[in-house]
Amino acid sequence: MPKRRLQRVTDLTRERATALRRQATAPERILWSALRSRSLDGLKFRRQHPIEPYIVDFYCAEVQLIVELDGESHNGREDYDRQRSEYLGRLGFRVIRVSNDDVLHNLEGAVAYILRIARQPF
Incomplete structure (x- = not known):
């Protein structure tokens, strides 16, 4: 599938991402400690990274991988998460x-x- 050019991230989305980094949940902090500083197989992960209108929990550009954490705040939001x-x-x-x-x-x-x-190859 051909990739399309990403839209520019708005200043508001960037500010929200910064705020989310400051307000990380316990699971986000724990997983970040395991992923940060290239500690997972040398891969560089970013946390609360904006991609178009969304802010993803963790993102690794090298392998185009997004990791989303699901907790109680996602209950009842399965359709939104799927879309x-x-x-x-x-x-x-x-x-x-x-x-x-x-x-x-x-x-x-x-x-x-x-x-x-x-x-895994992608």
Whole structure:
């Protein structure tokens, strides 16, 4: 599928991303500690990264991978999350979802899953 050129990120979206970084949830902070500083197989991840109108939880440009954390705030938002993932997929990104519970209770498994997907050809 051909990639289309991304729209410019608005200043408002960029400001929201900065605010979200400051207000990270416990699972976001824990996963960020496992992904930051190229500590996962040398891959560079960004957190609360704006892509068009959306702000994704974690993004690795090298492998076009978006990692979204799902917790209680996503309950009842499955349709929105699905549409958002499909939209980002059409832009050429791989989107995976990891539960907050996995990060909190099985961080090693969550990180192994992210690495397995990141290593797959895309």
